[in-house]
Amino acid sequence: MAPELFRLDPRTTLLLVALLNVVMFSAGFTAGAGTARLIFMAIPPVLAVGLRRWKAALVYLALVGPAFAFESWSLDTWWLGGANIVAAGLASLAARLAPGIFMAYIAVISIRVSELMAGLEAIHLPRLAVIPAAVILRFLPTVREESRSVQIAMNARGLSLARVGPLAWLEYRLIPLIMSTLRCGEELSQAALTRGLGRPVKANRIARIGMRPADVLTLGAMAAGIGVWIVG
Amino acid sequence: MSLNGVSFSYAAAERDSLTRLDLSLRPGEFVVLAGPSGSGKTTLTRLVNGLIPHYYAGSLSGQVLVNGIDPSACPLWRLPVGSVFQNPRAQFFTTDTASEIAFGAENLGLDRAEILRRVDEAVAALGLAELRDRSVFALSGGEKQRVACASVAAVKPAIFALDEPSANLDLKSTGQLREIMAGWKASGATVVVAEHRLGFLRDLADRVLVFADGQLQAEYSGAAFRSLGDGQLHRLGLRSAWGKTMAATSPPDGVDCFEVEGLVCQQRRSQAPGLSAPARGQRIEIGDLRIPKGKVTALVGANGCGKSTFAAWLGGLRRDREGRFSDGQREWSTAQRRRRVFVVLQDVNHQLFTEAVAEEIALALRLASPTSQPLLSVDQIMESLDISSVADRHPMSLSTGQKQRLAIGAALASGRELIVLDEPSAGLDLNHMFGVANALRMLARSGQTVVVATHDTELVAACADNIISLDRPR
Numbered sequence: 208m209a210p211e212l213f214r215l216d217p218r219t220t221l222l223l224v225a226l227l228n229v230v231m232f233s234a235g236f237t238a239g240a241g242t243a244r245l246i247f248m249a250i251p252p253v254l255a256v257g258l259r260r261w262k263a264a265l266v267y268l269a270l271v272g273p274a275f276a277f278e279s280w281s282l283d284t285w286w287l288g289g290a291n292i293v294a295a296g297l298a299s300l301a302a303r304l305a306p307g308i309f310m311a312y313i314a315v316i317s318i319r320v321s322e323l324m325a326g327l328e329a330i331h332l333p334r335l336a337v338i339p340a341a342v343i344l345r346f347l348p349t350v351r352e353e354s355r356s357v358q359i360a361m362n363a364r365g366l367s368l369a370r371v372g373p374l375a376w377l378e379y380r381l382i383p384l385i386m387s388t389l390r391c392g393e394e395l396s397q398a399a400l401t402r403g404l405g406r407p408v409k410a411n412r413i414a415r416i417g418m419r420p421a422d423v424l425t426l427g428a429m430a431a432g433i434g435v436w437i438v439g
Numbered sequence: 440m441s442l443n444g445v446s447f448s449y450a451a452a453e454r455d456s457l458t459r460l461d462l463s464l465r466p467g468e469f470v471v472l473a474g475p476s477g478s479g480k481t482t483l484t485r486l487v488n489g490l491i492p493h494y495y496a497g498s499l500s501g502q503v504l505v506n507g508i509d510p511s512a513c514p515l516w517r518l519p520v521g522s523v524f525q526n527p528r529a530q531f532f533t534t535d536t537a538s539e540i541a542f543g544a545e546n547l548g549l550d551r552a553e554i555l556r557r558v559d560e561a562v563a564a565l566g567l568a569e570l571r572d573r574s575v576f577a578l579s580g581g582e583k584q585r586v587a588c589a590s591v592a593a594v595k596p597a598i599f600a601l602d603e604p605s606a607n608l609d610l611k612s613t614g615q616l617r618e619i620m621a622g623w624k625a626s627g628a629t630v631v632v633a634e635h636r637l638g639f640l641r642d643l644a645d646r647v648l649v650f651a652d653g654q655l656q657a658e659y660s661g662a663a664f665r666s667l668g669d670g671q672l673h674r675l676g677l678r679s680a681w682g683k684t685m686a687a688t689s690p691p692d693g694v695d696c697f698e699v700e701g702l703v704c705q706q707r708r709s710q711a712p713g714l715s716a717p718a719r720g721q722r723i724e725i726g727d728l729r730i731p732k733g734k735v736t737a738l739v740g741a742n743g744c745g746k747s748t749f750a751a752w753l754g755g756l757r758r759d760r761e762g763r764f765s766d767g768q769r770e771w772s773t774a775q776r777r778r779r780v781f782v783v784l785q786d787v788n789h790q791l792f793t794e795a796v797a798e799e800i801a802l803a804l805r806l807a808s809p810t811s812q813p814l815l816s817v818d819q820i821m822e823s824l825d826i827s828s829v830a831d832r833h834p835m836s837l838s839t840g841q842k843q844r845l846a847i848g849a850a851l852a853s854g855r856e857l858i859v860l861d862e863p864s865a866g867l868d869l870n871h872m873f874g875v876a877n878a879l880r881m882l883a884r885s886g887q888t889v890v891v892a893t894h895d896t897e898l899v900a901a902c903a904d905n906i907i908s909l910d911r912p913r
């Protein structure tokens with residue numbers, strides 16, 4: 208789990224996911240838009256480092272940095288011709304897609320289910336929205352765990368891709384995964400029901416949410432990014 | 440709590456799961472529900488905690504009263520019942536332990552200070568201080584089950600309903616669970632627990648109800664139950680309530696053995712999440728040992744001694760550098776072990792891949808290397824493991840005992856020389872345990888060598904030729 212200093216309120220994280228994608232896909236090619244993209248692009252790897260995901264941050268920088276640089280450079284040298292346009296288009300796509308995906312990944316690994324529930328309940332979202340969001344977040348790591356176990360079981364049985372072919376491999380991989388995830392889901396909803404999840408009272412959550420220094424910094428960076436975009 | 444002439448059948452089922460049950464529990468009573476799988480124990484716990492009729496639809500007749508309330512006439516959250524389930528993995532709604540312990544109390548709408556006080560209280564009462572702010576994914580099965588208990592305790596229910604809470608736990612965790620339940624009993628709460636493993640509940644039980652086919656077959660006071668011997672328990676279809684000690688045996692010299700030399704496993708986190716791995720970063724010294732060929736060898740030892748890790752290593756699923764394995768003449772590399780050793784992992788649900796029982800066996804036969812032993816047919820294998828009657832069923836629709844036998848069937852079909860099983864009798868009732876024991880003997884008769892990592896003394900007594908203990912230096 209993340210060191211306290213870097214912890215964001217879940218709502219800050221979710222706002223960042225949303226705004227980052229808006230900026231990536233709506234920013235044009237003006238200087239201000241470029242700066243805004245640069246600012247937003249730089250936030251996720253900082254968060255990743257805070258979460259001690261060094262490797263992920265490096266991979267991200269190694270992919271997005273050159274893509275963005277190439278996109279900017281080729282804009283000034285558009286006269287290079289056809290092949291260059293295709294390459295620039297691809298680079299631009301990568302530079303605009305990857306930050307959103309990476310940020311979503313950061314959100315999934317950093318937000319605790321308890322904080323998400325507390326945060327969303329605090330802004331008075333209806334239960335009908337809070338619980339599904341919490342359940343999805345709760346299930347992603349479960350699916351990953353189950354998936355690993357299935358892979359180990361397949362290794363043990365000698366069910367390799369080469370041995371059984373791609374279609375059967377996929378089937379063997381997915382059937383146990385789906386079955387066990389479904390069963391987990393059933394057991395989870397029973398556990399939640401017997402612990403009073405349906406009770407029509409406002410629950411006080413003990414998870415700590417609210418603005419902390421990291422939130423102020425992040426919100427400041429987002430505001431700066433949006434600012435230069437609008438001005439420039 | 441009382442039940443008057445209660446019958447229930449699940450919506451999808453043809454017959455009643457409970458038939459005309461009359462029962463009344465006194466406040467503060469500790470009641471154990473025993474009986475073979477499918478006898479209706481779980482169904483009764485669901486009647487107590489309101490999952491019937493609120494989660495499981497079906498036809499319910501007769502009158503149920505829980506603390507004077509009719510569960511079907513009020514919403515589920517109104518029942519003063521706390522539930523602990525069998526699978527520790529799937530009963531967490533959040534992903535960190537502190538919030539998980541608080542979850543039930545939060546839903547009561549208590550104020551923050553009171554919730555935190557109750558969490559502290561539960562943490563102190565259950566001795567969970569070191570587990571308080573942890574990711575639930577980093578907990579062992581036993582730790583998860585204790586956190587689940589704390590979460591229930593923080594709600595302070597009048598009645599606790601537990602459904603096979605020890606099924607996936609090792610001996611040490613079961614002991615801790617026992618302490619927790621003893622605390623509940625001492626606090627005056629009513630406890631209803633369905634279990635196969637009766638040993639750890641023996642001294643706590645005020646009353647033991649034995650079920651068979653949805654009916655109350657026998658009823659004992661705690662004292663009367665404690666006077667029953669194994670023979671009487673077996674006749675009731677129950678597992679032994681008395682631990683047996685297991686002495687390690689060493690194979691005589693001159694017997695043909697697989698040999699392990701100088702093995703040290705370095706436990707890294709999540710290297711093998713399917714296995715009950717000990718805490719991370721631990722060094723597990725296994726050393727030298729000999730596994731007689733064509734026999735069933737039980738691998739026993741206290742919790743955390745590395746049984747599961749060793750099982751994974753044998754199967755070539757780990758790459759620890761220190762340690763060699765040979766068949767007496769030639770050394771087997773990790774890759775060779777992966778091809779020549781068949782591992783049945785602890786959670787059998789991850790290892791059944793096809794859509795029908797017969798197909799699962801056929802798949803294992805197809806994957807068997809042509810150089811291995813003469814093979815049996817699909818039908819012969821199903822026959823010998825007593826799963827022919829379910830040949831066309833989906834593996835996931837089987838009972839745990841049948842799934843376990845099917846996995847053993849796949850091992851048999853694989854024709855591999857060495858078969859390693861990790862806790863194959865977890866959560867099984869007496870008959871299914873004997874079924875597994877017979878299946879293991881089958882494997883040995885067919886010339887395969889069997890290593891079974893287990894803490895189930897009855898399974899060891901029923902099938903092992905040889906016992907290796909990982910506890911002490913050999």
Ligand SMILES: Nc1ncnc2c1ncn2[C@@H]1O[C@H](COP(=O)(O)OP(=O)(O)O)[C@@H](O)[C@H]1O
Binds near residue numbers: 455456477482495
């Ligand atoms: N969800 C369900 N749907 C249909 N039938 C069920 C369900 N759960 C249990 N049963 C059936 O009810 C009977 C009693 O099962 P159960 O109460 O789980 O017994 P036990 O806990 O003693 O193993 C069995 O025949 C079982 O097949």
